[in-house]
Amino acid sequence: MKKYFVGVLVVAATTTAAFGQSKKSNSNKDGAVSSINKHQTELTSISDKIWTYAETALRESKSSTELADYAEAQGFKVKRGVSSMPTAFVAEFGSGKPVIGIIGEFDALPGISQKAQPTKEPQQVGAPGHGCGHNLFGAGSLGAAVAIKELIASGKLKGTIRFYGTPAEESVGGKIYMTRDGLFNDLDVCLDWHPDSEIAASTQSSQAMVDFIVEFNGKAAHAAFDPWEGRSAVDGAEAFTHGVNLLREHVKPSVRMHYAIKAGGDVPNVVPEYAKVWMWIRDSKRSVVDEVFARVKDIARGAALIAGVDYKVTIQTGDFEQLVNRTGAEALQKNVEALGPIAYTAEEITFAKKIQEAQNLEPTGLDGTIHPLKQTKEDPDGGSTDVGDVSWNVPEISLLVTTAPKKAAWHGWAVVACGGMSIGHKGLLFAAKALAMTMVDLFENEQLRKDVRAEFEKRKGNTIYKAYIPDGPPPVPAN
Amino acid sequence: MKKYFVGVLVVAATTTAAFGQSKKSNSNKDGAVSSINKHQTELTSISDKIWTYAETALRESKSSTELADYAEAQGFKVKRGVSSMPTAFVAEFGSGKPVIGIIGEFDALPGISQKAQPTKEPQQVGAPGHGCGHNLFGAGSLGAAVAIKELIASGKLKGTIRFYGTPAEESVGGKIYMTRDGLFNDLDVCLDWHPDSEIAASTQSSQAMVDFIVEFNGKAAHAAFDPWEGRSAVDGAEAFTHGVNLLREHVKPSVRMHYAIKAGGDVPNVVPEYAKVWMWIRDSKRSVVDEVFARVKDIARGAALIAGVDYKVTIQTGDFEQLVNRTGAEALQKNVEALGPIAYTAEEITFAKKIQEAQNLEPTGLDGTIHPLKQTKEDPDGGSTDVGDVSWNVPEISLLVTTAPKKAAWHGWAVVACGGMSIGHKGLLFAAKALAMTMVDLFENEQLRKDVRAEFEKRKGNTIYKAYIPDGPPPVPAN
Amino acid sequence: MKKYFVGVLVVAATTTAAFGQSKKSNSNKDGAVSSINKHQTELTSISDKIWTYAETALRESKSSTELADYAEAQGFKVKRGVSSMPTAFVAEFGSGKPVIGIIGEFDALPGISQKAQPTKEPQQVGAPGHGCGHNLFGAGSLGAAVAIKELIASGKLKGTIRFYGTPAEESVGGKIYMTRDGLFNDLDVCLDWHPDSEIAASTQSSQAMVDFIVEFNGKAAHAAFDPWEGRSAVDGAEAFTHGVNLLREHVKPSVRMHYAIKAGGDVPNVVPEYAKVWMWIRDSKRSVVDEVFARVKDIARGAALIAGVDYKVTIQTGDFEQLVNRTGAEALQKNVEALGPIAYTAEEITFAKKIQEAQNLEPTGLDGTIHPLKQTKEDPDGGSTDVGDVSWNVPEISLLVTTAPKKAAWHGWAVVACGGMSIGHKGLLFAAKALAMTMVDLFENEQLRKDVRAEFEKRKGNTIYKAYIPDGPPPVPAN
């Protein structure tokens, strides 16, 4: 999950069985779990390879191939290079309705290479690492899809299972392009999961955000001889950031705005003709992001006037907030509860505690327990994902599974470390099972699908989905 | 002189007699000096009354009346209330060409009331005072005009003498309105003087300037409950001043920009809907002031965009730089040299030194000596005057005469003190004599008038004079 | 209520009777209500007089006298001029335990004079007005105190009733000085009410805040001639406010910071030697206010270094957040429910709707209904009061009563208008009755007093109360 956080949620609410799910055994769920157990070595091996490749956004060719080849080998029809992204693919099995989708990510993060050990030590200094656990995410989701494929193949379920290999979650948001191209439109329901530090059928939204660049172009001059002939682009950037900081008083407390000054002059001796600010705006609501973004564009225009320079605002990407689906979450919660807690070995717990100590955290170890379903907060904590965009086009059910110690920093070495050993593997397999079981429910239970969609329609309301991304294929990020 | 400074000038140049002026006695000059000696008690008495009235800009009704009544009593035809200013007047005597003008100011400055003593003590706390010596200026110039009137009346000179009672030099610039209305247009030459801390036929320009208000209008809101509903006008002012400070790197070293934040919110608890910045821009050249002003208006527009508020820029007034006339200055210099140094009594010198000591200055006393004519600096030191505007419409000859100790701060109590006692009186009489003698030259010597005008035309070049002031009569300033 | 807002609260929770209160009639409560009915003309007359006096903070001599004289006339012992404030007083009746206090405010707000009519029109332009309804507050609370006094006098209740006449709520916070001096220390429980746009036994806290001045002292210089000799105090203020705006990103969303630039230079022509920023910091927690204030003091110090000037931070006043007492609120709620809704006449509803229309609000009229007790929000909406300080020294029970139309702006003309006619009077009398009835409960029911105190002790915890105010008597504000 791009821009991740570890949520701390406080209020529990009881739920009641609603869709005729019973606690008695379901042979298809048993079959799904058996399938995952059967393939578990393959799945963790795929995860470990992707962990080793550690390929960043839109450069995930080996990782994508690993997953797509496996899907093909399992009998899926695979379309590669969808939505103009060479590493995006769709793998499908079966036919007719219902059509259930499941998402898998596989991109790494730059600069956080780490060995699978509880102390900080890069495998290769400056190289990327899987600091958000996407190696687990992709392999786990594919494991669930394979389990359903086998049930369809054996005639036990009817319909279509589709796995989405979605690249570049950490940068441009591959799913946004796939959403724009309608690739999710015929799904009844879509599922996903994400590595986390606790297990939860997700009932929380994420933050909508827009990621953009503000550039200023002035006129160079000798800073000592005739600075009056120059127009400083850095002046533009400074007026801009000052304006953004003035704006902070006049946005709702749920808004977040943050930026980095990526270019601010080369040498003192020249009035700088170029400056660049990279900025994100986030809020619980895309509509608020839009409002604030309009204000920030005015600030950029005003700053350019102040500095007497030209300016340009370029959207890089942007996520919608995720539409929560509590109906789906309740169905998922049943299966999570049926699976029960993840048990950790003494070695795993020690591994986790060492990480916590290295990060000056309380050494609480790992949380493999099952919690009750949580209330949905009005404003989610910080964090955005392109799953949000999917969730405005099709009902989305999301799962969180423990793969890292409590409070360990995401997008950091600790998450890389755990994702390359048994702690991560256990999370991967738990996720695959819980998602496969929930897909069994969705295939078998038409009323559940209807209820899930009804909530989706209600939450979506009249909003017209319109992605932030530019036309054409996504730009490949610099790192 | 509005926005005054004490110039420090370094380079002397020798000059040679150029217009057939001889050192032998001139009976009309003798007559002029005699007239001033004859009227000296009246003149210093008028000055002292105006010093006591201490009336600020456009409120100088008693001061103006004092001068106009005296002119009328001396036989001048007086037009009062010219250019829609009740305190502006023109007093004329004689007929036909040449027409020689002389300027008199009489407005005081707010808040610097002071007794005629060498230690700081207001006559009335918070009341105005003559901190720029305009009581002396008005009376001295009128004294010179009366001397010329008597020579015309007795048939010794032919032509017209005209005294301009010009109000509000310290704020809106009364002369600018009178210039706009063409009141100086038919003059052959105009003269003026100004109190100073040394004696000089002025060869220096002054700074062009524009005086304007930038106002921002936003939207109030409760600063704790819903600040996101507000648009802060103070944010606009802060973005504006930040922009001005960024601009400082990109203007020539001769430019000066300065401002005061006159309204910046009433109470913290309300997002302020109004803010006001009062600003001046100056440079050696009106054309540069124009360029910088255009940039500053862009900054105001940009700041308003940044804060999401409305803005308004209102010009209050503005001066042209003074067109130097060295030909005229050389003629004047002759008469200054003929008069010779001002002699001070031991008491006067002690008075001056006490002031200097009270202001932590070197106690050098008074400079009544005559210096050689100075080179004209490319960039004048800081200071602006509406005489500048007159000088673009008619050749202007300016005199500085000592009325205050060396380095004493202008627009301060020390200048008020000296202007109300014999030090100021001596300057007044010296100025009246030097100016009257130079007017005798101008009446008598057609070639001098031609040479003066030729230099004027050359320096003016193709520039079209256009005042900064708004249409209609001047607004009366707040204090 | 200083810095007021109209809260919109959404979640209702059911409560159960807890202290043996029964719904059957209680003769002392009946007696209290009768007393208020008996005195109602006196009470509304006192309110109307104070409304007409409209005296601002620490200038409320007639208003204070009005209330104190009435209390004295009713048999209370009155101490005037307590805590060095001439308009502060304490009126007491009875003896021994329990001691129940009730608070009355009476200060007006500058500049919002208004007639008792539904369209904006000042009684006297620029004069103060009762835009927060404190005329009603003082008279209503005193009415409740008188009702209890009569029950004590007649032997029906035992103990002491004490009325606190608390000045200057809108500025320095009179109660903070009275709290500092221990005047509330021997109370068992204290009560208060506040005019509002709905009726509620208050279950919400208020914001803690600190109100302070930041001054910068630099060195004046001629802004055109030698600005390099100056040190601009306004530079200090600009660096300071920039710093505050940078800080906004790094404070919790519950923090509010707001300021006004009260002095920012006199004239452009002088490098300004003085600047002044007036600022408030607020948060749900006094401890967070302290943390942020420490940061802001560093910013002031840093800004002074940046500008090369001196600085000074002076605390003016500051409130603690109010400690909620839900036990007390539940007792109060019973009595509010027993009284039932306030009924309005057609004229009153029309009056309210006209106001709403004049303020571009939905014309919903007045809300006289009784709502269930609300959940306590983690962060209160914006608003601070010196009742907060009382609430950290003694258990405080607070009531809100409708005296103005829904959504009408507080501290505005609409609230003044309603406070001077029957809408305000109805609120006053309702408040007096509800508070008197609740005091009857407190006098009669020792367990209730114990439960109220137990909650107070628990919420207070280990916090040591320390007021923000300076030593000595409060400074009298400027307006």
Added chain:
Amino acid sequence: MKKYFVGVLVVAATTTAAFGQSKKSNSNKDGAVSSINKHQTELTSISDKIWTYAETALRESKSSTELADYAEAQGFKVKRGVSSMPTAFVAEFGSGKPVIGIIGEFDALPGISQKAQPTKEPQQVGAPGHGCGHNLFGAGSLGAAVAIKELIASGKLKGTIRFYGTPAEESVGGKIYMTRDGLFNDLDVCLDWHPDSEIAASTQSSQAMVDFIVEFNGKAAHAAFDPWEGRSAVDGAEAFTHGVNLLREHVKPSVRMHYAIKAGGDVPNVVPEYAKVWMWIRDSKRSVVDEVFARVKDIARGAALIAGVDYKVTIQTGDFEQLVNRTGAEALQKNVEALGPIAYTAEEITFAKKIQEAQNLEPTGLDGTIHPLKQTKEDPDGGSTDVGDVSWNVPEISLLVTTAPKKAAWHGWAVVACGGMSIGHKGLLFAAKALAMTMVDLFENEQLRKDVRAEFEKRKGNTIYKAYIPDGPPPVPAN
């Protein structure tokens, strides 16, 4: 010349022969010129090689070797790697007094690779280029030294000639380290020249400057989840630059301050823990640079307080203003006049005009004429050099010679182009001759040496020279 500019100088003054130099032929001067003519192919070939090497500061190993080897081959004793700089060397010939030094530079500038053609086209994109003509500078000075060496070797002159190979003029200032180590101390006089767009015995100073880094270190935090845990180093940088821009009003017009923001955050999503500003301060006087630097260090401290971060100011280098030596310049001027104008071919003129057209300049071609000696300006135009530091330790005589078209931008491709072909070669040879002839004067004329030193002592006054550089060897710059 680091931070170079093309001076436009206006006032000419006549000078008279002062030291017994006669216009009649001097056989040693003839010998010197003959020597340079004899070696001219070697000299231009050395220059062309260094032009091709284009090595940047402290990386000039091949360029330094080229010069040092040639000196050694000519019979000089060479000390390499002086002052801990591998590319710094001193080449000496002869013995005893007088000791005359001459300086040669040879470092290139990053990023301005260019072919020897009149249109912009790099030899290698992004590679360095000789945009300040130091290839000519080093070879030309060495040619002059060789000519003197031959006169000493043949017994026609007595004393010591010393060539200083001075690296890194464009960055850390190699001469400053050599000055610190006393390498110039025993010289009677030192000479240097610099490529320019006109020929002049230099009578202008350069700007004193200090080059330093301001770093801020804060605390990272997730910018969306808990930005209140972060302390932004970029906030520090923004408060700092704001402070610098506020300071601009309060420094003399001769001061220049300029900066680049070299690090301003990596990604928006993290509160940045590191920021870096690279800044230069310049003025006509080192003492003013010191004053302003002290203010800027306060600003850095204040900005750190504002942002709640740590800061560090690190001086990188700094130049003194050059002490003009008019006595030396007058001697040099004689020889320049004796040599007469540089004649250009039609091809060379066309080459120059094409460059001017490509840069939107008036196509005036090349200025090879000889101008009268100029007045020394009070404030030099923008530009600094480490020759300034030498000039405070020993009398320095400086020459400018045309090697580029009028107004072509220095530190740009046009200067690189001309330095690699005949226009540059002509300048090199002219410089070598003029300097060698002037050294003949200095060797032969003891009175000239005394007069030159007397002026040096007078201008230096009581100032104690203290370099800005840190202890130890210079840091090697990044590029």
